[in-house]
Amino acid sequence: MEEQELKGARVLVGDANITTVELLEDILSEEGCCVEKVYNGEDALFKARMMLPDIILLDITMPLLDGLEVCQQLRVTSETRLIPVIIITVHRDRENRMKAIKVGADDFLTKPVDKLELVTRVKSLYKRKKYLDDMENVEVVLYSLSSMLDARCPYTANHSQNVSYYSTVLGQRMGLPKKELDAVRRGALLHDIGKIIVSDTALNKPGKLTDREWELMKMHPIKGADLMGNLKNLKDICPIILYHHEKLDGCGYYGLRGDQIPLLARIVAVCDTYDALINDRPYRRSYPVDDALDVLKKSNGHQHWDQEIVEKFTSIAHEVSKPDLLYWPNSSNREGS
Ligand SMILES: [Fe+2]
Ligand SMILES: [Fe+2]
Structure with missing residues (x-):
């Protein structure tokens, strides 16, 4: 000017x-x-x-x-x-x-x-x-894109917004500073943006994915972080996107363990899994809130999620959820979050 x-x-x-x-x-x-x-x-x-x-x-x-x-x-x-x-x-x-x-x-x-x-x-x-207006315009486009991606599969409509909402409320309860709250809100909203590389067929598949489909599915955190890494103002959300499928015992997508996984990614991982569990997926029906929390606590005998975060989340879960009361046992080995 x-x-x-x-x-x-x-x-x-x-x-x-x-x-x-x-x-x-x-x-x-x-x-x-x-x-x-x-x-x-x-x-x-x-x-x-x-x-x-x-x-x-x-x-x-x-x-x-x-x-x-x-x-x-x-x-x-x-x-x-x-x-x-x-x-x-x-x-x-x-x-x-x-x-x-x-x-x-x-x-x-x-x-x-x-x-x-x-x-x-x-x-x-x-x-x-x-x-700030320019920043907002970029964000609005990205968020619209993320909603469009969620809408490709009827089971994941609103998934990113839900995960963002849970993560932000959880972050507030954990006393995160404003900068980290902003990062977790944005990172959660865009965590699955890399699914742009996954086909509609794979996203809506009721059964097991083929090896090729699974390979592409496992790439979605990297692709998402690559995409956001090009935008200077969204660089701080890249670790959240990249590591949202990591598990504490190292059996996540890329094998990070415990504290190697950034705190904000551990928060989003809990909220992401929870939202996937309380909603229907093509390969299983939804869990009631308490059963979903039980999965997060027990992790089938493994240590997948940060239990301090799970505990904090448990205290707000009923307040932030709209549970679907239908429950059918999980019939697939897929985690479609
Ligand atoms: Fe994901
Ligand atoms: Fe997700």
Whole structure:
């Protein structure tokens, strides 16, 4: 971006003071922004949800809802949580700044607003917003692709979304930091993306796979990690994809053992197996929740899954599951997760 870096940026300004709003509008319009104005917190929240602006400027002191409450509510919903918010205040004190950080504000401006400071801060946040938008576009395409892959087999529809949901809730209960929670959410959503190389016939087969089909099936973690490895922003999810079929005793796809398997991959492995068990597969019917948990605990006498993770998962399984109450014993040696 060179000249008019803010050309076309949609900015929402919320302030009860008409003079301030007009001043901000003049400065930002001169830079090429499209400015929407509101004069109380409720209108600010409504307008933000309707127009999904690129940047929001909020005065702390507004009628109905103050700027901090508006910011806090914007951070709750997925559509508005990444919109940059600048809090404007007459107070220079540390306490108000701390409150603004707590509710998720991105920056502050103190009244009277300095023109250069305002433009510089808005430009910097707009740049970041555009970058995040591009990232989101890439992710949306990948997630659509992953849903399409799940839908190739009627038994695995929603599988990736379920695994992502279980893994994220489990990660939260385990106290993972935000960066790792993001990685586990994305990694779980894309864990089977490498199945693009597996034929529909193999995916929907009720019986044992041929040697060639099995060979390709075992390649899906490598193919998936290769695909994601080309995308700089998704590099951290590659180990999750690559190792989601590893087992603690080394009898997984690639023979990794115990702690050699990254923690996030061990989390996804538990959630992946669980979702496969509680849903029908072409070669067996679904297990009830408690029976599926039993499989994860006993591993047919082997040590397949991390038992600390299984234990944590057991405490949330009923809360996150929609169990199918039909149960037919497993009639195949395939693990179609
Ligand atoms: Fe898989
Ligand atoms: Fe899977």
